[in-house]
Amino acid sequence: MNAFTEPYFQNDEAARAKLESVRWPNGPVCGRCGESERRYATKRPGRYRCGNPACRKDFTVTTGTVMESSHIPLHKWLMAFYLLSASKKGMSSHQLMRSLGVTYKSAWFLSHRVREAMRAGGLVPPMGGEGGIVEADETYFGKAEVQRPRRAKLPPPTKGGKVGPAGKRAIVSLVERGGSVRSFHVAVADKVTVQKIIADNISRESRLHTDESRLYVGADQIFASHETVKHSVKEYVRGDVHTNSAEGFFSIFKRGMRGIYQHCGEKHLHRYLAEYDFRYNHRQKLGYSDMGRALAAIRGAEGKRLTYRKPDEARV
Numbered sequence: 001m002n003a004f005t006e007p008y009f010q011n012d013e014a015a016r017a018k019l020e021s022v023r024w025p026n027g028p029v030c031g032r033c034g035e036s037e038r039r040y041a042t043k044r045p046g047r048y049r050c051g052n053p054a055c056r057k058d059f060t061v062t063t064g065t066v067m068e069s070s071h072i073p074l075h076k077w078l079m080a081f082y083l084l085s086a087s088k089k090g091m092s093s094h095q096l097m098r099s100l101g102v103t104y105k106s107a108w109f110l111s112h113r114v115r116e117a118m119r120a121g122g123l124v125p126p127m128g129g130e131g132g133i134v135e136a137d138e139t140y141f142g143k144a145e146v147q148r149p150r151r152a153k154l155p156p157p158t159k160g161g162k163v164g165p166a167g168k169r170a171i172v173s174l175v176e177r178g179g180s181v182r183s184f185h186v187a188v189a190d191k192v193t194v195q196k197i198i199a200d201n202i203s204r205e206s207r208l209h210t211d212e213s214r215l216y217v218g219a220d221q222i223f224a225s226h227e228t229v230k231h232s233v234k235e236y237v238r239g240d241v242h243t244n245s246a247e248g249f250f251s252i253f254k255r256g257m258r259g260i261y262q263h264c265g266e267k268h269l270h271r272y273l274a275e276y277d278f279r280y281n282h283r284q285k286l287g288y289s290d291m292g293r294a295l296a297a298i299r300g301a302e303g304k305r306l307t308y309r310k311p312d313e314a315r316v
């Protein structure tokens with residue numbers, strides 16, 4: 001069955017009802033002050049008045065989300081959430097423009113806001129834990145646009161024993177074995193940067209698996225254990241020690257980026273990483289359907305508006 005025959009992909013009213021049921025399973029909640037008990041329906045469908053005396057403002061289901069103040073009909077928003085969640089490699093703004101019948105500018109606006117909703121926000125718990133395995137690896141993708149700091153005195157970064165490419169964008173990803181991924185676009189993948197990322201994101205009780213890169217030397221002082229495979233001598237798996245999950249994630253990311261988002265500006269790279277991280281973290285193997293993944297993205301739309309919107313951005 002084609003999922004797009006659902007009424008919430010067809011008309012604004014059904015989409016609003018769907019969004020309300022997803023965001024407000026226990027009834028409307030004011031998106032400005034969080035009031036969940038006192039509110040009144042207004043004459044305009046979908047608009048509520050907050051009953052908290054300190055607030056008293058009107059709100060809708062999009063208040064306080066990436067969808068707020070948008071003139072794009074809600075069923076198109078839902079469709080954008082669905083398409084970017086369901087497609088394995090993502091969807092370009094041109095494809096989205098054709099699928100939704102909106103302008104290119106609107107499609108671009110929609111896709112970046114959906115990506116923002118997909119970004120993991122707030123305090124996230126450390127990865128791994130006792131007995132848990134976390135793989136760390138770095139990769140290089142796309143030409144760097146930003147001038148890198150010169151560190152002539154330091155040896156060049158290594159990748160699998162080889163020298164890492166200069167002038168390319170560096171990405172560090174942490175993957176919990178059988179679980180989730182966290183990716184970071186870094187200016188330089190040097191030891192200080194990489195070790196801060198692993199120390200900030202991985203539980204101390206974890207087993208850390210990496211290749212033999214010197215970026216991770218000393219990590220055994222931080223974690224329960226640090227085991228490495230020697231890619232330089234073609235050792236990729238030793239017992240349960242490997243970085244195949246991280247390599248697999250990089251391969252999905254790179255194939256997708258080459259096929260769909262060829263012209264991703266470096267300042268947007270972290271958003272595309274968030275998109276690929278999100279799909280990986282809500283993959284089928286972890287129990288998510290295409291629609292389930294889209295709903296998870298919609299739930300992530302809350303509380304992101306203020307951190308994202310810039311004052312000079314036009315309303316679309």
Ligand SMILES: [Zn+2]
Nearest residue numbers: 030033050055
């Ligand atoms: Zn309120």
